[in-house]
Amino acid sequence: MPFDGLVTKSIINELNEFINSKIDKIYQPNSEEIILILRKEKKSKKLLISINPTAARFHLTDQSVENPIKPPSFCMVLRKYIQNGRILNLEQVSLDRILKITIEIKDELGYPKIYYLIAETMGKHSNIILINSENVIIDSLKHIDFTISSVRQVLPKLTYQLPPTKTKVNPLDISKENFIEIILNDNNKKLNKALIDNFYGISNVFCDLVCKDKKDVLVSDLTSDELEHIANRFFYYIAKIKSNSIECNIFTNNKGSKDFYIFDVMENDEKTYYTSPSEMIDAYYFNRSSEITMKQKYKDLYKLVESLYEKADKKVESYINKIEECKDFEVYKLYAELILANQYNININNDTVYLQNYYDENLSIIEIPYISGLSPVEMSQYYYKKYNKDKNTYEMLGNSLNQAKQEKEYLETVLINLENATDSETIEEIRNELILNGFIKKKIINKKTTSSPMHYISSDGYDIYIGKSNIQNDYLTTKFASQNDIWMHTKNIPGSHVIIKSKNGTVSDTALLEGALLAAYYSKAKNSTNVPVDYTERKNVKKPNGAKPGMVIYYTNKTIYVTPSSDKIEKLKRVK
Numbered sequence: 001m002p003f004d005g006l007v008t009k010s011i012i013n014e015l016n017e018f019i020n021s022k023i024d025k026i027y028q029p030n031s032e033e034i035i036l037i038l039r040k041e042k043k044s045k046k047l048l049i050s051i052n053p054t055a056a057r058f059h060l061t062d063q064s065v066e067n068p069i070k071p072p073s074f075c076m077v078l079r080k081y082i083q084n085g086r087i088l089n090l091e092q093v094s095l096d097r098i099l100k101i102t103i104e105i106k107d108e109l110g111y112p113k114i115y116y117l118i119a120e121t122m123g124k125h126s127n128i129i130l131i132n133s134e135n136v137i138i139d140s141l142k143h144i145d146f147t148i149s150s151v152r153q154v155l156p157k158l159t160y161q162l163p164p165t166k167t168k169v170n171p172l173d174i175s176k177e178n179f180i181e182i183i184l185n186d187n188n189k190k191l192n193k194a195l196i197d198n199f200y201g202i203s204n205v206f207c208d209l210v211c212k213d214k215k216d217v218l219v220s221d222l223t224s225d226e227l228e229h230i231a232n233r234f235f236y237y238i239a240k241i242k243s244n245s246i247e248c249n250i251f252t253n254n255k256g257s258k259d260f261y262i263f264d265v266m267e268n269d270e271k272t273y274y275t276s277p278s279e280m281i282d283a284y285y286f287n288r289s290s291e292i293t294m295k296q297k298y299k300d301l302y303k304l305v306e307s308l309y310e311k312a313d314k315k316v317e318s319y320i321n322k323i324e325e326c327k328d329f330e331v332y333k334l335y336a337e338l339i340l341a342n343q344y345n346i347n348i349n350n351d352t353v354y355l356q357n358y359y360d361e362n363l364s365i366i367e368i369p370y371i372s373g374l375s376p377v378e379m380s381q382y383y384y385k386k387y388n389k390d391k392n393t394y395e396m397l398g399n400s401l402n403q404a405k406q407e408k409e410y411l412e413t414v415l416i417n418l419e420n421a422t423d424s425e426t427i428e429e430i431r432n433e434l435i436l437n438g439f440i441k442k443k444i445i446n447k448k449t450t451s452s453p454m455h456y457i458s459s460d461g462y463d464i465y466i467g468k469s470n471i472q473n474d475y476l477t478t479k480f481a482s483q484n485d486i487w488m489h490t491k492n493i494p495g496s497h498v499i500i501k502s503k504n505g506t507v508s509d510t511a512l513l514e515g516a517l518l519a520a521y522y523s524k525a526k527n528s529t530n531v532p533v534d535y536t537e538r539k540n541v542k543k544p545n546g547a548k549p550g551m552v553i554y555y556t557n558k559t560i561y562v563t564p565s566s567d568k569i570e571k572l573k574r575v576k
Helices: 005-018 073-082 176-184 191-198 204-214 224-242 277-326 329-341 376-420 424-436 470-480 509-521 566-570
Strands: 022-030 033-040 043-050 057-061 086-092 098-106 112-120 127-132 137-140 248-252 258-261 270-274 352-356 365-369 454-457 463-466 486-490 498-500 531-537 558-562
Touching (some): 005 033, 005 043, 005 057, 005 086, 005 098, 005 277, 022 086, 033 073, 073 127, 073 137, 176 191, 191 204, 204 224, 248 277, 258 277, 270 277, 277 376, 277 424, 329 365, 329 376, 376 424, 376 470, 424 470, 463 509, 486 509, 509 531, 509 566
Antiparallel strands (some): 022 033, 033 043, 043 057, 086 098, 098 112, 112 127, 352 365, 463 498, 486 531
16 A cells, blocks of 8 residues: 555645635544545535554545544644635645645634644654644644654644654656666665665655566666666656656455555556546545454454353253253152151151152162151152252253253354355344344444345346345245245254245246255355255245244255355356
């Protein structure tokens, strides 16, 4: 992501259109960004300035962001000093990644005052600073004191200084002869290092563009012809910058990684071209931000559901252990009855009594633990109480175990749905589903966020729909599907519901096979072989009262065994 001095120059060229514009409004959506609403001749645009360490930049944007109810303090300072001000100039400092905006605003008495808003977009050292006409800092988005930097402090009332940098030359101000002389004076370095160390605004991407296969060659090893050729290429692109003849594109390599630049730097990569540098950078960072946001949403929600699943699993295990302890409750009833029947023959001072079991056809003798000192009636009551307690516990835990198993099974399907989620809307829909079912405590549900089930078309033209959440599974099965449509689901394996729309009440074998592949692929058995997939007509599928979303029962089904793979799925036509 080379947001270098040359990209900075191209954006400032674009922003020059807004000289003499009014700063209509100022927002600060988060701790690293401010947005200026610029208005000129009934036309308004948003200027975004970000000091995010991994995405420091400034450009015009069309994206909408949510602003906090209470503006942060730096936003309030900017509103106080420069809101409604007029932009007199936008300039770049020495082809570096620094934007300086000159702003004129009238004070209470109508006298003009000058302020400068400076955006330093330099990775982790980025900052946004407001200074007055005497070069004194009014405030900054980040305060830098002695504990952070002993070289340069950025605090209110201090004199503003440019960021420290090596002595470099602005390539826009030199000739080819100067260029060659500067490079030769640094002949003990590799060519790309010599360029970066001696010229403002140069990035590794630009060096690759100019140097080609000579970038790692020592300057001292270059021939005069090679140096001449490199100088010609260097000034070819510098001339393009001066004339603003740039090619804005986002390119994607064969590994799926994306990047952007204002020149065509990757010959064999897939490219998307844009009409302006702001449009290019806005698209790049919006997509990147969306991906990061989605990954964070997925990570947070998956971790929560995984924790709920582990709790449900422990609950099931605990109930099973307790049921195991109580399962022999009938023996306590037997003890009580035998003690009562033999109460006149029992020595109450013994710890154990041996009595004949008259329920056994062989009249076997059984050993019964006895509490010394208790009368037979008291001992019988003790065992009756234990019998009733364990019996009630056994019956109650049986119901609780069934509920816990259903909860565990449901949460397992949620985990599968999250693993298959490919967009923020689906993740938000799954979150809302968990809120509605009481797994997440939250009063406000984002009802605007909805996504549609996945839609594929079989190779012979049948529509196949796959639920992306349990709510979608319920919708597909109970509302969307017709009685003669085919319903599919992996056998005893958590996964999505699949509906194949029938034609004249029939579905082809090809559609059945491809539907089964989709059912297996969007299930827990995604990476397994010979996955069993049950299918039946929709009319044979019922949803029990009170069942959790996605839970159904079915009968008169058949089973297909398939081995899913991403290659097979990619060959199917996906509509959405």
